[in-house]
Amino acid sequence: GQQVMQIPQYQHVQEGEDFTTYCNSSTTLSNIQWYKQRPGGHPVFLIQLVKSGEVKKQKRLTFQFGEAKKNSSLHITATQTTDVGTYFCAPTNTGGFKTIFGAGTRLFVKA
Amino acid sequence: DTAVSQTPKYLVTQMGNDKSIKCEQNLGHDTMYWYKQDSKKFLKIMFSYNNKELIINETVPNRFSPKSPDKAHLNLHINSLELGDSAVYFCASSPRVGSGYEGQFFGPGTRLTVL
Numbered sequence: 001g002q003q004v005m006q007i008p009q010y011q012h013v014q015e016g017e018d019f020t021t022y023c024n025s026s027t028t029l030s031n032i033q034w035y036k037q038r039p040g041g042h043p044v045f046l047i048q049l050v051k052s053g054e055v056k057k058q059k060r061l062t063f064q065f066g067e068a069k070k071n072s073s074l075h076i077t078a079t080q081t082t083d084v085g086t087y088f089c090a091p092t093n094t095g096g097f098k099t100i101f102g103a104g105t106r107l108f109v110k111a
Numbered sequence: 112d113t114a115v116s117q118t119p120k121y122l123v124t125q126m127g128n129d130k131s132i133k134c135e136q137n138l139g140h141d142t143m144y145w146y147k148q149d150s151k152k153f154l155k156i157m158f159s160y161n162n163k164e165l166i167i168n169e170t171v172p173n174r175f176s177p178k179s180p181d182k183a184h185l186n187l188h189i190n191s192l193e194l195g196d197s198a199v200y201f202c203a204s205s206p207r208v209g210s211g212y213e214g215q216f217f218g219p220g221t222r223l224t225v226l
Contacts, residue, residue: 033214042201043154045214086152096213097142097166101154 004029006089006102014110019076021105023089031092032072033099034063038085043101046074079109114138115218117202123224124192131188132221134202142166143185144215145177146201154201160185189223197225 004025013019023032031050035043047056049065049072056063062075076083086104093099115136124130136143145157159167163179174190185202202218 031213037152042217042220043203043215045216048213088154092213095166097159097161098156098169099144099215100156101146104152104154106152 004089004091004102006105008105010106012108013079015081016078019079019107021074021087023072023102025070028069029091032065033090034074035088035090036085043088081109081111083107084109115202115204115216117218117221119221121222125226126192126194128192129190130192131186132200134185134218136183136204138204138216140204141207142205144203145187148199148201192225194225197223
């Protein structure tokens, strides 16, 4: 079945440093979603990428979908303590009813 | 107003018991889901329902029985609870596929502890 590998598993940064998490698949993805889960909280939808090579920005967050639609990345510029949490990539199958979550990257930000 | 609500928030019970978790969404979404998040934070889909019909059953033991009385509700009943069922269970909903917004809205989660 469709699976994604997400790296790194953990990332510790100093506040103000940049952060990137990567999501890789062995198969072509129809789309990919990104979610953020704060400690003790629930996943919150951030964005969906659909097109090959797509780049979307949300303030300090930049999301990319690879040209081959097999990988994706989330980059945070100048991290803040509010960015702390686990970031999940999650491709959805073509029918749209099944979303497979990556293992997540847990981000720690030191003030 | 809470978009996706779950009850109870915490559930502590003995092995072998039967328990239910309720989920309601007031977003008018067509699709609802149950996910299990284990202690290592892996988030795994269990069931997907679309307009009260079961679409996805991810090889979940038949001790788990979802029920959708209407489009806004998706409950989860678990029989003969086992230690390995301890986890956080999240309910989620999303609009109709193809509506242009595909993100899922998650409930706050139900932390189930089986002793």
